[in-house]
Amino acid sequence: xxxxADADFKxxxxxxIPKLVxxxxxxxxxxxxxxxxxxxxxxxxxxxRLLPSYGWVGFExxxxxxxxxxxxxxxxxxxxxxxxxISICTAIGLGLAIFLDQKIRGxxxxxxxxxxxxxxxxxxxxxxxxxxxxxxxxLENVMHTWGWESFRFNWIKDRDxxxxxxxxxxxxxxxxxxxxxFLAGLxxxxxxxxxxxxxxxxxxxxxxxxxxxxxxxxxxxxxxVILSHLAIKTFDLVIALTGGGPGRATxxxxxxxxxxxxxxxxxxxxxxxxxxxxxTIAAIMIPYLYSxxxxxx
Amino acid sequence: xSVASQDTAIRTGRVTRKLIYLVLVLFALFYMLPLYVxxxxxxxxxxxxxxxxxxxxxxxxxxxxxxxxxxxxQIGVEPTGLAPYFWNSIKMVVPAVAVSTVLGALNGYVLTKxxxxxxxxxxxxxxxxxxxxxxxxxxxxxxxxxLMGLAxxxxxxxxxxxxxxxxxxxxxxxNYYAVFPTELIRAAQIDGAGFFQIFWxxxxxxxxxxxxxxxxxxxxxxWNDFLFGASFAGADSQPMxxxxxxxxxxxxxxxxYNVHFAGAILAAMPTLLVYIVxxxxxxxxxxxxxxxx
Amino acid sequence: MGFLDIxxxxxxYGSVEVLHKVDISIExxxxxxxxxxxxxxxSTLLNMIAGLEEITSGEIRIKDNVxxxxxxxxxxxxxxxxxxxxxxxxxxxxxxxxxxxxxxxAKPEREKAMQDVARLLQIEQLLDRKPGQLSGGQRQRVAxxxxxxxxxxVFLFDEPLSNLDAKLRxxxxxxxxxxxxxxxxxxxxxxxxxxxxxxxxxxIAVMNGGYVQQLGTPQEIYDKPENIFVATFxxxxxxxxxxxxxxxxxxxxxAEIVLFDGSKARLPFSQPNxxxxxxxDILLGIRPEAITDHDSADRKSGNIASLSNRIVVTExxxxxxxxxxxxxxxxxxxxxxxxxxxxxxxDFEFAVNMEKAIAFDPxxxxxxxx
Numbered sequence: 009x010x011x012x013a014d015a016d017f018k019x020x021x022x023x024x025i026p027k028l029v030x031x032x033x034x035x036x037x038x039x040x041x042x043x044x045x046x047x048x049x050x051x052x053x054x055x056x057r058l059l060p061s062y063g064w065v066g067f068e069x070x071x072x073x074x075x076x077x078x079x080x081x082x083x084x085x086x087x088x089x090x091x092x093x094i095s096i097c098t099a100i101g102l103g104l105a106i107f108l109d110q111k112i113r114g115x116x117x118x119x120x121x122x123x124x125x126x127x128x129x130x131x132x133x134x135x136x137x138x139x140x141x142x143x144x145x146x147l148e149n150v151m152h153t154w155g156w157e158s159f160r161f162n163w164i165k166d167r168d169x170x171x172x173x174x175x176x177x178x179x180x181x182x183x184x185x186x187x188x189x190f191l192a193g194l195x196x197x198x199x200x201x202x203x204x205x206x207x208x209x210x211x212x213x214x215x216x217x218x219x220x221x222x223x224x225x226x227x228x229x230x231x232x233v234i235l236s237h238l239a240i241k242t243f244d245l246v247i248a249l250t251g252g253g254p255g256r257a258t259x260x261x262x263x264x265x266x267x268x269x270x271x272x273x274x275x276x277x278x279x280x281x282x283x284x285x286x287x288t289i290a291a292i293m294i295p296y297l298y299s300x301x302x303x304x305x
Numbered sequence: 306x307s308v309a310s311q312d313t314a315i316r317t318g319r320v321t322r323k324l325i326y327l328v329l330v331l332f333a334l335f336y337m338l339p340l341y342v343x344x345x346x347x348x349x350x351x352x353x354x355x356x357x358x359x360x361x362x363x364x365x366x367x368x369x370x371x372x373x374x375x376x377x378x379q380i381g382v383e384p385t386g387l388a389p390y391f392w393n394s395i396k397m398v399v400p401a402v403a404v405s406t407v408l409g410a411l412n413g414y415v416l417t418k419x420x421x422x423x424x425x426x427x428x429x430x431x432x433x434x435x436x437x438x439x440x441x442x443x444x445x446x447x448x449x450x451x452l453m454g455l456a457x458x459x460x461x462x463x464x465x466x467x468x469x470x471x472x473x474x475x476x477x478x479x480n481y482y483a484v485f486p487t488e489l490i491r492a493a494q495i496d497g498a499g500f501f502q503i504f505w506x507x508x509x510x511x512x513x514x515x516x517x518x519x520x521x522x523x524x525x526x527x528w529n530d531f532l533f534g535a536s537f538a539g540a541d542s543q544p545m546x547x548x549x550x551x552x553x554x555x556x557x558x559x560x561x562y563n564v565h566f567a568g569a570i571l572a573a574m575p576t577l578l579v580y581i582v583x584x585x586x587x588x589x590x591x592x593x594x595x596x597x598x
Numbered sequence: 599m600g601f602l603d604i605x606x607x608x609x610x611y612g613s614v615e616v617l618h619k620v621d622i623s624i625e626x627x628x629x630x631x632x633x634x635x636x637x638x639x640x641s642t643l644l645n646m647i648a649g650l651e652e653i654t655s656g657e658i659r660i661k662d663n664v665x666x667x668x669x670x671x672x673x674x675x676x677x678x679x680x681x682x683x684x685x686x687x688x689x690x691x692x693x694x695x696x697x698x699x700x701x702x703x704a705k706p707e708r709e710k711a712m713q714d715v716a717r718l719l720q721i722e723q724l725l726d727r728k729p730g731q732l733s734g735g736q737r738q739r740v741a742x743x744x745x746x747x748x749x750x751x752v753f754l755f756d757e758p759l760s761n762l763d764a765k766l767r768x769x770x771x772x773x774x775x776x777x778x779x780x781x782x783x784x785x786x787x788x789x790x791x792x793x794x795x796x797x798x799x800x801x802i803a804v805m806n807g808g809y810v811q812q813l814g815t816p817q818e819i820y821d822k823p824e825n826i827f828v829a830t831f832x833x834x835x836x837x838x839x840x841x842x843x844x845x846x847x848x849x850x851x852x853a854e855i856v857l858f859d860g861s862k863a864r865l866p867f868s869q870p871n872x873x874x875x876x877x878x879d880i881l882l883g884i885r886p887e888a889i890t891d892h893d894s895a896d897r898k899s900g901n902i903a904s905l906s907n908r909i910v911v912t913e914x915x916x917x918x919x920x921x922x923x924x925x926x927x928x929x930x931x932x933x934x935x936x937x938x939x940x941x942x943x944x945d946f947e948f949a950v951n952m953e954k955a956i957a958f959d960p961x962x963x964x965x966x967x968x
Contacts, residue, residue, distance in 0.1 A: 022669065025500040026419035029411050033471050034427060040468040041434040044445040051444060060448065104332060107325045110317055120584055121333045124340075127580035128573045129529035131546045135553050135569045136339035139346075139562050145354055153357030184336060212317065237436050244531035248550055265440040270536070275444060282440040293436045301429050488683035491650050492744075496697030497671030506696075510687035 045286065052279035060275065069280040079281065081256050082264040085171050089260065090239040092175045097235055098228070100179065101186025106216065108187070109194045119191075122184035130181065134248025137177040138164070167257040170250055174242075174258055177249055182238065186231050193227030194220065233296045240289050261285050347371060347567035354562045370563035374571055378564055379555060380548050381540070387568055389541075390548035394528055394575075396459045397544055401466035402523040408467070409474020409519055410512065414504055416475070417482040418490050428479065435472035442469075443536050450537055457539025465537060466527045473526075474519045481515035482508065517586045525576045545572045601626040601784055602647070602752055607656035609642055617642055617808045619656070624801065629778050629785045633795040634805035635831070640788045641756060643805075647786060648677050648754050660751055671700065676745035677754040680761065682737045684729035684744075691716075691725040694743045701748075715743045735766050742777070755787040759794065771797060792832045796820065804828045821954070826963040829883050829956065835933070838889075839958070840926035842882040844875040851875065853882045853955070858908045858924040865903040868953045869968045875957075880966065883956040886920070889932035891940075895949035905948040912940050921946075 052070070055063040073079050104122060108115055125133065140146045143162040151159035163169035197220060205219045243262035250258040252267070261281055269278030317325070346354055347370050349363035358364075376386035416428050446465060447456070455461030485508065493503045534544040543551075549572045553565045580587065600623035609617035617639045624630045632640040645651040647658055649670035658665045665673055676697070684693050694715060695708040703711075716722045719739045729737060738758065745753055755774075759767045775798055778785055789795055795802050796816045804811045804819060804827070812824040823829035823837070830836045842853040845864060851872035852864040865882075872880075888896075895902045910929075913920040919934040932948060940946060957966045 022500055026415040027421065029500075030415045030427075033408050033412050033431070033475070036468050036471070037431055037434055040442065040446070040449070041437065042430070044442040044449075045437070047445040048441045060444065100332070104329070107329055110322070110325055112325070112329065118329055118333055120580075121336050123584070124577065124580055125336060127525055127576045127584070129531065129546050129549075129576070131529075131531050131550050132569045132573045133339070135549065135565055136343050138553070139565065140339060140342050140359070145357075145359055145562060147359075149357045150360045180336065180339065241438050243440075244546070247531065247535075248553065251554065262438065262440055266443075266532075266536075269440075269444060278440075279444060282438065282443070285438040286441045289436055289438055290433075293433060297429055297432055301425050301432075486681055486683060488679040488681050489685060491645075491648075491670075492677065492679060492683035493685070493696070493700075494650065495648060495670045495675065495677050496744075496748075497700035498696070502700065507685055507687075 048279050049283050052276060052283045054276055056275035056279065058273040058275070065276070069276040073277050073280050073284075076277075078256055078259065079261075079264060082259045082261045085258060086240070086260055088171055089175055089178075089242070090236065092172070093178050093239050094232065094235045096175065096179050097183045097186045098231055100183040101231065102190050102221075102224075104183075104187040105190035105194055108191060119188070122187055124184070125181045126185045128181065130242075130244035131248045133177055133181050134245050137173065137180070138249050141173050141176075164250065165254055167254050170254055170257040174246055174249060178239075178242065178245055181245075182235065186235065189231050189234075190224060190227050193224045197223050229296070233292060236292050237289055240285055343566045343570050346563055347374075347570055349563060351559075351561055351563050370561070370567040371571075373561070374552070374564045374568035378552055378561075378568065379558070380551050387545060387548050387552070387571055390543055390545045391571065393459055393538075393542055394545040397462045397466065397542075398524060398527045400460075401463040401470065401527050402520055404463075405467045405470035405474050405523055406516065406519045408471050409476075410478045410509070410516070411504070412471065412475040413478025413480075413482045414508060416479050417485070418487065418503075418508075419500070428475070431472045431475050433472075434469065435476070439469065439532055443532075447537060457537070457542055459538075459542045462533060462537055462542065462544065465533050466523075466530065469533075470523050470526065473522060477515055477519045477522070478512070481512070485511065514586060517583060521579055521583055521587045524579055528576050600624050601628070601661060602630075602786070603657070603659040603662075604643070604647070605657040605659065607643075607646065607658060608654050609639070609646060609651065610654045615654075615808065617646075617654075620810055622803055622810065622813060624784065624786075626784055627782045629787065629798055629800045631787045631789060631795040631799035631802045632805055633789055633792055633802055633832075634811075636790060638805040639808040640790075640805050644754055644756055644786060644788045647752070648675060649673055671697075674748075674751045675754055676748045676750040676752075677756065678741045678745050678758045680757040682729075682741040682758075682761075684737060684740055686729055689726050689728060690721065690732070690740050690743075693729065693740060694725075694747050697744065697748050711747050715747045718746065719743050734762050735770065738762065738770055742774075746777075746781075751784065753783055753785045755785065755789075757789055758787075759789070760791070774798060793834065796832065802832075804831060806831070822965070823883070823956065824965050826881065826883070826958050829958070829965075833885060835886050835920065835931050837956075838884045838886065838925070838928070838930040839881050840884075840928045840930060841960070842880055842926060844872055844878055844880055844957075846873045846876040849873065853880070853957075855882065855926045857906075858910075863905055863907075865905065865950055865952055865955070866901065867955065867957065868901045869955075869957065869966075871968060872957055872966065875966070879960050881958040881960050881963075882926075883958060884930075884950065885954060886931045886933035888951040888954040889930070890934055890949050890951075891938050892947065892949045894935050894938075896951050896953075899951045899953045901952040903950045903952050905950050906945060907948060909940055909942055909944050909946050911942055923948075 051060055053064060053066060055061055055065050108118065112118070141161070141164040143149065143165060148159060148161045164173045201219065202215065205215055210218065241262060242260055243266065246252055246258050246260055246263050252259045252263050262285070265278050265281045265285065268274045268281065342359060345362055346359060348366055348368060349358070350365055350367055353361070353364060374386060375388050377384055378386050380387065380390065412431075416424055450456045450461045450465075453461070455464060489507055490503055493507050498506065529546060530544070531546045531550065534547040538544060538547060549568050552568050602624050604620050604622040607617065607620045608615055620643060622630070632643060634640050642651060646653050647665075649665065649668060653666050660673060660675070685696065688696065691712055694712050698708045698711060712725070713722070716725055719742060721736065721739050721743060724732065724736060724740065729740065732740065741758070759770055762770060771794060777783075787798060796819070799816055801813065801815055802819045803813045806827050812819060812828045814822075819828060819832055823832065826839060830839060840855055842855045845852050845854045847864070851867045851869065853867060854862050854864050857863055892904075907923045907925065909921055909923055911922045913922070914936060917936055919936050919938050919940065921932045921934055921938070921940055923930050923932070934940065958964065959966055
């Protein structure tokens with residue numbers, strides 16, 4: 009009896025080549041992503057300071073972390089930033105997409121204008137907005153020279169409002185991209201369904217509320233996932249725009265981790281904060297990826 | 306009876322349409338505003354900006370800020386301008402984009418056309434790697450680059466970008482190849498083509514659109530990266546973004562806003578150029594790739 | 599040993615067996631059609647012959663060489679795919695010669711082979727075009743050219759006509775049959791279309807649920823179906839299957855069936871051994887063309903029975919007239935000449951050719967062998 013043991017050499021080689029080709033990427037992924045994650049998580053339970061050190065301290069770094077007002081501010085800022093950033097981006101993105109989908113003349117011109125910010129570095133975005141919002145030379149000063157003497161816009165220097173300037177710049181950078189996601193979703197809706205709904209007498213408002221927007225569920229989900237992960241990873245924008253200031257007014261977990269690890273030589277606490285960031289993103293991404301990959305089957 | 310000659314089934318009234326146009330144009334202005342500010346202020350003398358003329362067109366046109374940003378501005382301790390850092394970025398971006406795209410193409414090919422047990426789980430692990438907060442790998446990566454003798458080098462940075470870029474390139478190529486007819490692969494197998502012959506002769510010639518997407522995506526992401534550059538680069542391997550930040554944040558001397566804006570445009574130029582030239586494919590590919598997951 | 603042997607071959611995915619002990623052997627020059635509904639395992643079997651799917655157990659041999667584990671390109675087979683699978687980036691000429699190139703055939707020989715095939719299929723003027731510029735029928739020809747140029751031992755066709763429109767499908771069917779007749783090639787052909795199976799094949803394997811239900815010539819399959827699945831799957835309109843009771847009268851077994859109004863009629867069988875079934879339920883299978891009016895009943899038949907029943911619907915179909923009635927509580931279709939004088943609601947005297955009638959065991963759904 010002949011079975012696969014008789015497979016000729018070429019066939020057997022062919023069966024191995026795909027796995028060989030994949031292996032460098034898999035090896036890199038296992039070491040540089042998952043190995044490193046384990047290493048960082050391990051460090052968060054050690055007394056590492058300037059350099060990694062392996063003295064086990066249990067949850068001490070975590071309990072220190074949660075007592076730090078600096079961390080508390082970062083988390084609070086994160087909450088404000090993420091909530092506003094995600095909801096405003098989604099609202100603007102959806103609104104612009106719906107408007108652009110009305111057979112707009114000049115769509116070919118408008119779309120790239122909405123989208124180009126995402127080609128820029130957050131450092132560039134931060135620089136531009138930093139000086140535009142600067143009360144000394146930017147908007148406020150311009151208004152004064154234009155004769156509106158009482159105009160005040162100094163959020164970027166105001167501890168209570170600086171975080172909102174981060175929101176403005178971040179929304180500016182990504183809302184066009186969200187628009188593109190919704191536009192793709194809108195263009196994917198079957199026109200015959202819309203025609204049928206109009207035959208049924210649905211107004212435009214009802215058409216969107218009852219028929220179209222419910223069908224955009226996948227686009228909403230993708231937008232939420234992408235925006236929330238961008239929000240948690242926001243780092244460069246804050247560095248360029250406010251440097252975390254004034255004071256600590258715009259610190260986020262990402263900048264917290266960076267400064268504790270590399271400037272304040274508190275590597276254990278830095279690793280603990282990174283672990284918490286990872287777990288937050290994992291809580292959002294894993295269910296999403298799981299459902300996405302399952303549907304494919 | 307009105308016949309819907311339009312593609313879309315939705316019709317709007319005249320007033321509504323005017324409002325829609327108004328909103329769309331206002332948002333276009335909002336998106337153009339920072340670019341306008343950067344452009345006009347990069348070609349005027351500093352005095353015009355500090356005098357409250359940020360929104361005005363330049364009265365005395367000058368390219369001095371550009372020249373200064375490029376070749377003589379104080380970056381860190383050296384008055385080198387951004388030029389050397391620009392080349393650092395190029396030296397880092399080109400190999401990283403090339404390697405991660407090639408690996409992504411091969412991975413996508415294997416994961417769709419040579420499927421094996423648990424391949425979806427492997428892909429899921431790769432995909433999740435795209436979304437991790439990179440803070441979690443900063444400390445071990447710094448150690449690893451030291452061990453490999455790549456600490457503070459451009460090659461080290463390129464390696465980091467390859468490692469954390471292949472998840473995305475694999476995603477793009479996998480989604481693209483997933484709808485590539487498997488019967489073509491089978492026909493080629495029967496014709497006697499092997500693994501690489503099929504890839505080279507059958508798949509690759511049809512991969513232009515997605516290769517463009519992968520290259521643009523990687524180019525933009527790597528060029529724009531700040532975190533890895535700030536964490537791992539040495540003094541003479543810093544990328545453009547880090548140098549720009551150093552220029553802008555410098556605490557000594559007079560703040561030369563016009564030079565900052567010129568520098569910002571210089572840092573944005575390559576990605577903007579790519580976006581203008583090939584943005585159409587980029588968006589189309591993003592729609593096909595990341596959104597459909 | 600035949601030319602192509604499929605010997606006790608099974609296929610499982612994990613613990614699920616999708617093909618159960620398939621045993622088919624064909625001779626050189628035969629045209630075997632694997633036919634069945636989707637999911638019956640016919641394509642899996644074809645892919646196993648091609649080497650695109652592994653064989654779980656059993657053997658497949660071509661010219662007595664065991665093919666298990668042999669790479670597809672080393673089996674000396676060629677395949678025409680449902681989507682044609684033409685390489686989009688290559689010209690027609692390159693598509694046709696790609697296999698030869700991969701097998702290391704020198705360029706002048708490839709050119710000659712390509713020209714020969716192109717002439718045979720009348721696609722010479724298309725050689726420099728890309729597949730995207732071709733019509734469906736032209737793509738079909740190129741796909742066949744790609745297979746022919748290899749001069750393989752066995753041709754495999756995977757539903758090659760299903761993407762064509764109705765008229766083109768009939769034309770290409772004829773063309774494939776002509777090619778087979780003139781070249782004498784050995785072909786295994788998968789389709790779900792029973793007409794394709796009947797017209798093209800020298801032998802048919804009817805498959806369902808991973809089993810070969812019946813293997814035989816088109817005539818055997820059509821006239822002597824082994825079970826109700828084969829009987830109803832092959833032929834259009836499908837064979838009528840009605841419940842009946844066997845009554846023996848004067849030594850002759852008869853089928854007692856219920857008419858539209860509840861009264862009963864008896865039709866004498868031409869199958870003497872059915873006397874053993876006296877008083878038992880059977881299923882009576884009658885093809886539509888075996889129920890006609892008396893004028894057009896088959897004159898060669900020695901057993902035309904008369905059946906009076908009411909017509910429910912008449913459906914003129916050009917060359918034929920389909921007449922439906924209630925028999926044994928089922929809709930039964932009769933196939934008449936197009937000019938038959940029938941109308942709905944009429945009580946009509948049908949002629950039933952009982953020589954063509956088949957009795958099935960209602961328990962096993964298998965044919966009661968004569």
